[in-house]
Structure formats: structure tokens, C-alpha cells
Amino acid sequence: MxxxxxxxxxxxxxxxxxxxxxxxxxxxxxxxxxxxxxxxxxxxxxxxxxxxxxxxxxxxxxxxxxSSCHLTTQIDTQYSKVYSDFGEEITAMVARSRAEGIDFIEQLIKNKSINCDFKRVAGYQYADKPEQIADLEAEYRYAGYIDLPVELTDNTDLPIPVIKALKFDNQAVFNAQxxxxxxxxxxxxxxxxxxxxxxxxxxxxxxxxxxxxxxxxxxxxxxxxxxxxxxxxxxxxxxLAFPYISYVIAATIEGNTPENLYWDMDEPYHYIRSTEFNGKKYLIVGGADHKVGHEEETSERFKELESYARKKFNVKSVDFKWSAEFYESADxxxxxxxxxxxxxxxxxxxxxxxxxxxxxxxxxxxxxxxxxxxxxxxxxxxxxxxxxxxxxxxxFKENIDNVRSFVADKFGNVSEETPDNLEPGQGKILNLNGEKVAVAKDANGEVHAVSPVCTHLKCNVHYNNAEQTWDCPCHGSRFSIDGSVVYGPAVDPLEKKEIVAISENKK
Known part of the structure; x- marks a missing residue:
């Protein structure tokens, strides 16, 4: 895949x-x-x-x-929360600026003659559980306070049960790449x-x-x-900004793919859209977010999304899967x-x-x-x-979590296995001759060994088995298994370690 x-x-x-x-x-x-x-x-x-x-x-x-390449006036942080924290003027500014931002992207595409499949669609935030209706209706009220054009409806074109939905007109999809x-x-x-x-x-x-x-x-x-x-x-x-990772799959389904944008009210929420690639229609399903470096079996998140998609659609095959990192601000x-x-x-x-x-x-x-x-x-x-x-x-929650991760990793136990025991695609922090070493084996069976200490602020990295990267749980730096930087804030690679002699001594 x-x-x-x-x-x-x-x-x-x-x-x-x-x-x-x-x-x-x-x-x-x-x-x-x-x-x-x-x-x-x-x-x-x-x-x-x-x-x-x-x-x-x-x-x-x-x-x-x-990304999943959708553009919405709705925000990850609900407008009701922004209104409560910042007041009407700032909340209205956020809503207005996001609509203007989508208009700006559309105009830039026209001015520069860029072919990127930009299309206006509707967006639906929907409740499929009775306990979610009150929050959805609250979001509708706060949207009204700031003159954000929305409509409360119980009709979507989703082939799944929806109790109530908030419809946002004039949203968009495009190919960001x-x-x-x-x-x-x-x-x-x-x-x-x-x-x-x-x-x-x-x-x-x-x-x-x-x-x-x-x-x-x-x-x-x-x-x-x-x-x-x-x-x-x-x-x-x-x-004040905390690293998270989100997952996406692209699947073919029986029947028509829904044409608009949809996101539920789960925590973390899931979103749905469709796209065409090489003449085939694909259903895009995303979500299953978690903080960077806090899950090792990240491949399970793709399974979670596939299970979610199969419960709601007649999925024929899942042909693509990927993930992306983003940062959530404290406020x-x-x-x-x-x-x-x-x-x-x-x-x-x-x-x-x-x-x-x-x-x-x-x-x-x-x-x-x-x-x-x-x-x-x-x-x-x-x-x-x-x-x-x-x-x-x-x-406090996020930064205390960073301190907790820092301390736990510095003084926690590590595996006593040898690098030879690792399966292709697997990575672990091993104790090799009394030293902690981040060891991973690539798909070809080659072993890579680096220091587990992030070069940014010295937290210990954790293995991400879906992407085969070493991820820092403190500030989101990511490194390939050979130690090179994938994402900052780190700018220096992880220090390489020599393990040939160690492996030979263990034989």
C-alpha cells in the first residue's frame, strides 16, 4: 500500500x-x-x-x-470556545478572515492560472449521537452571533444516519500540492x-x-x-504550540462517493471528502489524531480509520494511507x-x-x-x-506532559534485546553495552543506530512504526531512522552510533 x-x-x-x-x-x-x-x-x-x-x-x-486538501470557514477549535475566550470582535474576525482566505486562494489560482482542481462545495458538521446535539446547536447559535452564514439541517447527502447537521456553504476543496x-x-x-x-x-x-x-x-x-x-x-x-499527528486513508467504495465536506463531533473528530485520482473516485477519511511521540503502534491508527470507513461505507479497497504533523496552540x-x-x-x-x-x-x-x-x-x-x-x-497540561516524558524516558527501563532480534520496520530503544541507543531495521533488513536524544532540547525520541521515524514527544521534531531531520524545530541530525562490534559481542 x-x-x-x-x-x-x-x-x-x-x-x-x-x-x-x-x-x-x-x-x-x-x-x-x-x-x-x-x-x-x-x-x-x-x-x-x-x-x-x-x-x-x-x-x-x-x-x-x-493534508486532506479541504478549505473551511469552520475551525478545529469550536467558535463557541473562541467566543468564550476572546469575545465577539475577535471571533467574528476569525470567521471573516477564514472566508476571505478561501476567496484569496481562489483568486490567486485564477490570477496565476494554476490547475489544482479547486472547487466550491458545502461543508457539514454533523451529530450522529444524541448527546452531541446540544453542542452542535450551541455552535449554530454562536455562528449567528458573528454573522457566519450557517444552516441547521437534518439533511446531508451522506449514505449514513445523521441526526442533525450544521451546513456551511461556500467551502472548497483543491489539490494543495x-x-x-x-x-x-x-x-x-x-x-x-x-x-x-x-x-x-x-x-x-x-x-x-x-x-x-x-x-x-x-x-x-x-x-x-x-x-x-x-x-x-x-x-x-x-x-505555546503543541505537536499532533493526524492520519488519512483513501479508499474506493461501492456506489457514489459523497461530493461535499463532512466532519463528525467525535473526539478526536473524523472528516470525510472525495477526490478523483487517475480516473478513479476515492473516499478520503481522516482523523485519529494523537500527540506526536505518544503512540508507537501508529499503524493501528490506520486500522482504526479503515474500520470507521467500513462501518459507514461499502469499502472495496484502501489504496493510500498517510499522516501529517500539525501544531495546536494553547488558546x-x-x-x-x-x-x-x-x-x-x-x-x-x-x-x-x-x-x-x-x-x-x-x-x-x-x-x-x-x-x-x-x-x-x-x-x-x-x-x-x-x-x-x-x-x-x-x-500547564502540555508542558507538564513534556516534563513527565523527559523524566520517564531518561530514567525508564529500556529493552535488553539485541539489534538482530528486530523485525524489518521495527525500532526500539535498546541497552547496548550500558548505553541507550535508538535502533531500527529498515525494510531491507539493514540496521540503523542513532542516539535517542533529540538535538533540539534533549528529550528522548520515540519510534513511529507507521512512518518508520523517530519522533520527539516534547516539541515534535521528527527524524528518519538514519537520524536525519524530517521536521524541526531540531536542525541537527541524531548522532549516529556504531553497533557492529556490539552485535558481534552478543553472538
């Missing part, structure tokens, strides 16, 4: 960009080649501002290309220079100039934007704008499962900040805000 997203075939259609190999100067350095970074690069280019975009891997190789490919194509030979396989490993600011190290070269910039899901290195926002809204450490360093994090809308919104806001303009939606997402009442409970 394919473990890439159904959209990833599009990644081969993206222009290929060289790695940075010599020192360079620019007005704005953008770190990250996902939807946030490429949208911002497009806006800056259209304004005549020179930028450099540095992508550690390949364009769209992160969460953007591994094809979208950012199109943005990248439009930036070829422009005022934006894009570099792939270019990992930033150090940032220093002195007298208004940033000196950034990437691939052993130096980038000098007046402003830097971390379009990286979570700021790299250490940043206080890492204590439920993203942090977009200036870094707490510098007025010329910009961040965008805490998008939760709404990054395809919040990414372009972040680009619009940061583009205005860079040009010294006022953005009408900035107050809702101000990255320097302090929201004690809204965030304190989650702040």
Missing part, C-alpha cells in the same frame, strides 16, 4: 531547484517551502521585493502535500530565488542584519520569516507575526488542522507587516498576545 498522500504524484511536476552553494544577500529570507512560504514569496514578488526561499527538502514535502507547484512555477526567474535541499542551521541578528547559515553558506537578510510550522531552534512559542488560535525575540523575525505557527487556510492568511498578514502596512485581521492572530485565561490550562 502507498504511504504517500494521494496528492504526492503532483510533487514530480514541481520545478526542481538547486541547493544553495554560495553566499547570498536578500531583503527577506523565507524558511520553508510549504503553502505559507510560497504564498508569501508570491506576494513579495508581486510587490517587487526580493526574497530567498530556503526549503530543507523539496517543495511541498512537508505537511502541505500530506498542485497549488504550491503552480506558485513555484510562477516564481521561476522572478525576484524570488528558491533553493531546495537547503537546511538552515543557525540564525544570528546583529545591528539589524540577519546572518543565516545554510548548507555551510551564509545568507544575509534584513528580515527573516520562519514558515516552518513551528519556529526553529528555541522559541517561547514552542511552549486555539494561530500565532502569526513578529517573533517575541525580534521585530524583524516573523513566525506562523499553531495552525492545528487548518493550515491550508491559515497558511495563506499568515502570508497576507506577514506581507503587510514586512511592508509596514496595517492588516485588518492581525489582532486575531497577534503572535505576541498574552491570553492567560484562554491558554493556561492547556499550557
Amino acid at each position: 502507498n504511504t504517500d498522500s494521494i496528492w504526492k504524484e503532483e510533487s514530480g511536476k514541481c520545478p526542481v531547484f538547486a541547493a544553495l552553494e554560495k553566499d547570498i544577500e536578500t531583503e527577506v529570507l523565507i524558511i520553508g517551502g510549504g503553502i505559507t512560504g510560497l504564498t508569501l514569496a508570491t506576494l513579495l514578488n508581486d510587490a517587487g521585493i526580493h526574497s530567498v526561499l530556503a526549503e530543507a527538502s523539496h517543495i511541498g514535502n512537508g505537511t502541505t502535500g500530506m 498542485a497549488f504550491i507547484n503552480g506558485l513555484a512555477e510562477n516564481l521561476v526567474n522572478s525576484k524570488c530565488q528558491i533553493f531546495e535541499n537547503t537546511r538552515v542551521t543557525d540564525i544570528r541578528e546583529d545591528r539589524g542584519i540577519f546572518t543565516v547559515t545554510a548548507n555551510g553558506t551564509t545568507v544575509r537578510a534584513l528580515k527573516v520569516v520562519m514558515a516552518t510550522h513551528i519556529p526553529l531552534f528555541f522559541n517561547v512559542l514552542q511552549t 486555539g488560535l494561530p500565532f502569526i507575526g513578529e517573533s517575541p525575540f525580534s521585530k524583524n523575525l516573523f513566525v506562523a505557527t499553531g495552525f492545528a488542522g487548518d493550515g491550508l487556510v491559515y497558511g495563506p492568511l499568515a502570508a497576507l498578514i506577514i506581507n503587510d507587516l514586512i511592508q509596514g502596512k496595517t492588516n485588518k485581521n492581525y489582532d486575531a492572530y497577534d503572535s505576541t498576545r498574552i491570553t492567560i485565561a484562554a491558554s493556561m490550562a492547556d499550557f
